[in-house]
Amino acid sequence: ILNVEQSPQSLHVQEGDSTNFTCSFPSSNFYALHWYRWETAKSPEALFVMTLNGDEKKKGRISATLNTKEGYSYLYIKGSQPEDSATYLCAFSSSGTYKYIFGTGTRLKVLA
Amino acid sequence: SAVISQKPSRDICQRGTSLTIQCQVDSQVTMMFWYRQQPGQSLTLIATANQGSEATYESGFVIDKFPISRPNLTFSTLTVSNMSPEDSSIYLCSVEAVAGSNTGELFFGEGSRLTVL
Numbered sequence: 001i002l003n004v005e006q007s008p009q010s011l012h013v014q015e016g017d018s019t020n021f022t023c024s025f026p027s028s029n030f031y032a033l034h035w036y037r038w039e040t041a042k043s044p045e046a047l048f049v050m051t052l053n054g055d056e057k058k059k060g061r062i063s064a065t066l067n068t069k070e071g072y073s074y075l076y077i078k079g080s081q082p083e084d085s086a087t088y089l090c091a092f093s094s095s096g097t098y099k100y101i102f103g104t105g106t107r108l109k110v111l112a
Numbered sequence: 113s114a115v116i117s118q119k120p121s122r123d124i125c126q127r128g129t130s131l132t133i134q135c136q137v138d139s140q141v142t143m144m145f146w147y148r149q150q151p152g153q154s155l156t157l158i159a160t161a162n163q164g165s166e167a168t169y170e171s172g173f174v175i176d177k178f179p180i181s182r183p184n185l186t187f188s189t190l191t192v193s194n195m196s197p198e199d200s201s202i203y204l205c206s207v208e209a210v211a212g213s214n215t216g217e218l219f220f221g222e223g224s225r226l227t228v229l
Contacts, residue, residue: 004154034217043116044155044204046217089155091218098143098208100218102155 002026004092006103013080014111020076021106023090027071034091034100035064035075044089047075080110114139114207118221125195125228132191133224135205140185145206145218146178155204161188195228202226 005024013019025033032051038044048057053068061078077084087107091100115138125131135144146158158178159169167180181189192199202223209216 036218041121041222043220043222044218046209046219049217091155098160099157102147104152104154 002092002094002101004090004101004103006088006090006106008106009104010107010109012109012111015081017080017110018076018078019080019108020074021088021108023073023075023092023103025071025073025090025092025101026094027069029094029096030068030071031093031095031097033066033068033073034093035073036089036091037086038089038105039086047088077108080108082110082112084108085110113209114141114219116205116207116219116221118205118224120224121222122225123227125226127196127228129195130191130193131195131226132189133203133205135188135190135221137186137207141207142185143208144182144188146180146188146190147204147206147220149202149204150198151200158190158203192226195226197228200226200228 007022034049035047036044037047048064050066055066057064063076066073087105089102089105091102093100117136119134144161147155148158149155157170158173159167161167161180161182163182163185177193179191202225204223205221206218
């Protein structure tokens with residue numbers, strides 16, 4: 001059974017703080033790792049699609065790294081803002097399948 | 113990209129009733145995916161809806177409980193039948209950004225939040 005774990009489950013930070021979350025996934029048969037941001041009452045929105053070991057991607061104040069050999073990805077948010085408050089999901093797909101296995105998410109609350 | 117309209121956005125239902133969720137995509141797509149997120153759980157794939165063929169259900173999900181229609185390349189419905197409180201969840205439909213690609217990001221509807229009393 002493929003399992004994707006995310007930590008922490010929830011997080012409160014002050015505006016301006018930097019923070020990071022972890023996504024752990026199976027290291028065998030890796031194909032892609034996705035990060036999504038899901039704001040309340042909105043659609044989950046893709047942040048990054050990562051496919052290569054050592055990948056680092058950045059979008060504004062948010063960045064992500066990928067280690068496929070050890071099976072983890074980090075998501076970093078620099079200078080958190082209240083609008084960053086959301087649930088951050090990672091999803092893993094293995095080679096030979098179109099299916100995505102999601103973690104339970106990290107709920108981030110940025111306090112003004 | 114794809115814009116997905118999903119309805120209803122939320123509903124409160126009585127035990128034993130059924131509810132159909134609709135999903136409309138603004139472009140033609142081969143596969144549409146239906147997910148569920150129960151409280152405190154991860155997004156879990158219920159089934160994949162292909163136009164012109166039976167939906168493919170994941171382990172633990174059956175057609176009698178979650179019948180799916182896919183009449184054309186832009187529309188699908190998911191019915192939650194004979195509901196019980198355990199069916200209280202957010203239901204999401206989704207499509208891939210690049211059809212057939214395993215690295216393509218997913219686009220989601222805004223979800224249907226069902227509460228079963």
